Amino acid sequence: MSGAETWLILGASSAIARAFAREAAARGADVILAGRDTEDLARTAADIGIASGRTTTVQPFDALDFSSHAALADRLAALPGVLNVALLFGTMPEQAAMDEYPDLALTCIASTFSGAVSILHRLAPLLEARRDGVVIGFGSVAGDRGRLKNYVYGAAKSGLHTYLSGLRNRLGRAGVHVMTVKPGFVDTAMTFGQPGLFLVASPEAVARACLDAAARRKNVIYVPWFWLGIMTVIRVIPERIFKRLSI
Amino acid sequence: MPKASLRLTGWGRGPASACEAVRPERFTDAVAAFGEPVGPHGLCLRGAARSYGDCATNGAGDALMTTRLDRILAFDAATGIVQVEPGVDFHRLLQVFLPRGFLVPVTPGTAFATIGGAVAHDVHGKNHEHDGSFCQHVTELDLVLPDGSVRTVTPEDTRLFRATAGGMGMTGLIMRVAFRMMHVPGGGVTVREQRANDLEAFLTAMADGADATYSVGWIDGAAHGTRLGRGILETAEPADSEISRHRSLSARVPFDFPGMALNPVSVAVFNEAYFRRVPQAGRIRPVTWQKFLYPLDAIHEWNRFYGRRGFIQFQCVVPFETGPAALRDLLEVISASHRASFLAVLKRMGAGRAGYLSFPMPGYTLALDFPRRAGIEELYRRLTAITLDAGGRVYLAKDALLDALTFRRMYPEFAGFSEVLAKIDPASRLQSDMSRRLRLHDVP
Numbered sequence: 001m002s003g004a005e006t007w008l009i010l011g012a013s014s015a016i017a018r019a020f021a022r023e024a025a026a027r028g029a030d031v032i033l034a035g036r037d038t039e040d041l042a043r044t045a046a047d048i049g050i051a052s053g054r055t056t057t058v059q060p061f062d063a064l065d066f067s068s069h070a071a072l073a074d075r076l077a078a079l080p081g082v083l084n085v086a087l088l089f090g091t092m093p094e095q096a097a098m099d100e101y102p103d104l105a106l107t108c109i110a111s112t113f114s115g116a117v118s119i120l121h122r123l124a125p126l127l128e129a130r131r132d133g134v135v136i137g138f139g140s141v142a143g144d145r146g147r148l149k150n151y152v153y154g155a156a157k158s159g160l161h162t163y164l165s166g167l168r169n170r171l172g173r174a175g176v177h178v179m180t181v182k183p184g185f186v187d188t189a190m191t192f193g194q195p196g197l198f199l200v201a202s203p204e205a206v207a208r209a210c211l212d213a214a215a216r217r218k219n220v221i222y223v224p225w226f227w228l229g230i231m232t233v234i235r236v237i238p239e240r241i242f243k244r245l246s247i
Numbered sequence: 248m249p250k251a252s253l254r255l256t257g258w259g260r261g262p263a264s265a266c267e268a269v270r271p272e273r274f275t276d277a278v279a280a281f282g283e284p285v286g287p288h289g290l291c292l293r294g295a296a297r298s299y300g301d302c303a304t305n306g307a308g309d310a311l312m313t314t315r316l317d318r319i320l321a322f323d324a325a326t327g328i329v330q331v332e333p334g335v336d337f338h339r340l341l342q343v344f345l346p347r348g349f350l351v352p353v354t355p356g357t358a359f360a361t362i363g364g365a366v367a368h369d370v371h372g373k374n375h376e377h378d379g380s381f382c383q384h385v386t387e388l389d390l391v392l393p394d395g396s397v398r399t400v401t402p403e404d405t406r407l408f409r410a411t412a413g414g415m416g417m418t419g420l421i422m423r424v425a426f427r428m429m430h431v432p433g434g435g436v437t438v439r440e441q442r443a444n445d446l447e448a449f450l451t452a453m454a455d456g457a458d459a460t461y462s463v464g465w466i467d468g469a470a471h472g473t474r475l476g477r478g479i480l481e482t483a484e485p486a487d488s489e490i491s492r493h494r495s496l497s498a499r500v501p502f503d504f505p506g507m508a509l510n511p512v513s514v515a516v517f518n519e520a521y522f523r524r525v526p527q528a529g530r531i532r533p534v535t536w537q538k539f540l541y542p543l544d545a546i547h548e549w550n551r552f553y554g555r556r557g558f559i560q561f562q563c564v565v566p567f568e569t570g571p572a573a574l575r576d577l578l579e580v581i582s583a584s585h586r587a588s589f590l591a592v593l594k595r596m597g598a599g600r601a602g603y604l605s606f607p608m609p610g611y612t613l614a615l616d617f618p619r620r621a622g623i624e625e626l627y628r629r630l631t632a633i634t635l636d637a638g639g640r641v642y643l644a645k646d647a648l649l650d651a652l653t654f655r656r657m658y659p660e661f662a663g664f665s666e667v668l669a670k671i672d673p674a675s676r677l678q679s680d681m682s683r684r685l686r687l688h689d690v691p
Contacts (some may be wrong), residue, residue: 013272013273014272015272016314018272037273037275038552039274039275040273043318043320043332044318046318046319046320046321047317047318047319047320049318050319050321050322050343051339051343052341182546189270189272189315191252192270193249193250193251193252193253193268206593227448
C-alpha cells in the first residue's frame with residue numbers, strides 16, 4: 001500500500017523517533033526510517049508495517065556523512081505524494097567530557113547542528129518544488145539558554161532553532177510548513193536514570209503532541225506544553241543573576 | 248551502555264532494592280549489555296515489573312530492563328503465529344491484532360505485562376482449564392544463554408524449554424518469542440454472572456460451569472460464618488456480535504493512599520456493594536475483550552491504593568480432592584485476620600503447564616491481596632502451610648515471602664530445573680532477590 005503522504009524520519013532509532021514513526025503510520029502515512037543502525041531499524045520497520053499496514057522502508061543515513069546527503073535528497077525527488085520530514089537526530093555527550101576533550105564538542109555540534117543543516121538545506125529546494133509538506137525539527141529546551149551543565153549541546157540546538165526559524169520563513173512561501181519542537185524531559189535513553197528530572201513525558205505522548213500540533217500548523221511548540229512556562233521564567237532571569245546559577 | 252542507579256520494586260511495592268539498571272532500546276545493545284561482567288549479585292532481567300514480589304528486583308546487583316525491546320517482528324495470518332521482542336506487552340497485541348480477529352490465547356489479568364514476563368512465569372488466564380498455560384502456545388524462542396551464546400529453543404528441545412517456561416528469567420535473555428494467536432469471532436464475550444452465597448455453592452457453580460471457555464470467580468475475602476466463601480462467578484464465551492470499541496484506559500490513582508484508607512469497614516462496604524451489583528437471579532451481558540480480560544487496567548497504578556508500604560498478594564493452587572477443605576481453612580484464617588483487602592479471585596485450573604516451575608495443577612486457585620503491615624509474614628506462613636498440607640503450591644509471580652524449603656516441597660520438579668541451570672549458568676550470572684531467597688541456584 002502506498003500512501004498519499006510519506007514521513008522521512010531522520011535519526012529513526014531513538015525512542016521518540018520510534019514512537020513518532022508508529023504514530024505517523026497509525027495516522028495513515030508511509031514512513032522511511034533513516035539512520036545508521038539499519039539492522040535494528042529493520043525490526044522497527046517490521047513492527048510498524050505489521051501494526052499499521054503502511055509501507056515502511058529503511059534508509060541508511062549518517063548525519064556526519066555530509067557528502068552522502070545530496071544523493072539521499074536526489075532519491076527522494078521521485079517519491080510520489082506528499083513528503084514530510086521529521087528531524088530527530090543529535091548527540092548529547094556529557095558536558096564534562098566535552099570540557100576535557102574539546103573535539104567531542106565539535107562532534108556534538110557537527111552531528112546535532114551541521115548535520116541538520118546539511119540534510120535540510122539539500123531537501124529545501126526539493127520541498128519548495130513540491131509546494132507541499134511539513135518539516136518538524138526537534139530542538140531542545142536546552143537551546144533556550146546556555147547553562148553550565150549543558151551549553152555545547154544547548155548551543156547546537158539553539159543554532160538549529162535559528163536555522164529552523166529561517167527555513168520556516170523561506171519554505172512558508174512555497175506552502176511548506178516548518179515546525180520547531182522543544183521537548184522538555186522525555187523518558188528516553190538520553191535521560192534514563194538521570195537524577196533531578198521531573199514531570200517526565202513518555203515518547204508516545206511527545207509523538208502525539210507533535211503530530212497534532214503540526215496538523216494545526218503550529219510554528220514553535222514545547223512538549224509537554226508546560227515547558228513554555230518553565231522556559232519563559234528561565235529566559236527572563238537577568239544574565240547578571242543567571243551567570244551565578246547552576247540550574 | 249551507561250548504568251543508572253535505581254530503586255526498584257515489584258508491583259506490590261514495599262521495600263525497594265537498589266539496582267544498577269540498563270534499559271537497552273536496540274537488539275545489539277541488549278545483547279551487549281547482557282554480556283557485561285557482573286558482580287556477586289549478578290544480573291536480573293526485568294520486564295514491565297507486573298509481578299508482585301521480588302523476582303524482578305536485584306538488590307546490590309544489576310538489572311536489565313526489556314521494556315524498550317518492544318517490536319512485533321513478524322506475523323503470519325495463515326498460521327496465526329506472531330513473533331515479538333520480549334518487551335511487547337499484551338495491550339499492544341490487543342490493539343494491533345483484535346481488529347483483525349486475533350487474540351493472544353492466554354493472558355494474565357493485566358495487559359501491561361510483557362511477553363517476556365509471560366514466558367518467565369508461564370502465565371495462565373481465565374481459560375486455563377480450557378486452553379492451558381501461555382508457554383503451551385509458544386512454538387519457538389531465541390534465548391541468549393548466560394554464557395552469551397544464542398540458542399533457538401523449541402518445545403521439542405525439552406529440557407531447556409521446560410527450564411525457561413516459568414523459569415523466572417533464570418535461563419537467559421529472551422530476544423524473540425514466537426507463539427500462536429487464536430482466532431476470535433468478534434470484539435468481546437458474552438458474560439454470565441451469578442451469585443454464589445457460600446463456598447459450597449461457589450464450588451458447585453464452578454463445576455457446573457467447567458465447560459465454559461472462560462471462568463473466573465470474585466470472592467469476598469472478608470465474609471465469614473454462613474457467608475464464608477460467597478462471591479460472584481463469571482463464565483464467558485467469545486461472542487460473534489460486534490461490540491463497539493471500548494474507549495481506552497481511563498483513570499489513574501494520583502497519589503499514595505494513606506495506609507488507613509484500607510480498613511475492615513471500607514473493605515466490607517465495598518465487597519457488599521460489589522456482591523449486590525449482580526442481581527440474585529444473575530445476569531447475562533456483552534463485554535469487550537479489554538474490559539473482560541483486564542478489568543483492573545482501567546485504573547492505572549492501582550497498587551498505590553495500598554500506600555507506600557505496599558501489599559502482598561497470596562495466590563495458591565490446591566488439588567480438587569483436598570481443595571474444598573483447604574479453601575475453607577484458608578478463608579477462615581483470612582477472614583479472621585481482618586486483613587483481607589478488596590476482592591479475591593477464585594478459579595479452577597486444569598493440568599496445562601509447560602515448565603518445571605510452572606504454577607498450574609488441576610484444582611482451585613485462590614488469590615488475594617493483603618496490605619504489607621506488621622504480622623503479614625505470620626499470616627502468609629499460615630496460608631502457605633495450609634496450601635502445602637493440601638498438596639498445593641503458591642505462585643512465584645506473586646510471591647515475596649516464601650522460604651526456600653517450602654518452595655522445594657511445593658515444586659517437586661525443581662530438580663529438573665536445577666540440573667539445567669547448573670549446566671547453563673554455573674557461575675550464577677542471572678540472579679534476583681527471589682533467586683537468592685528461594686536459593687534457585689542451589690542443588691535441591
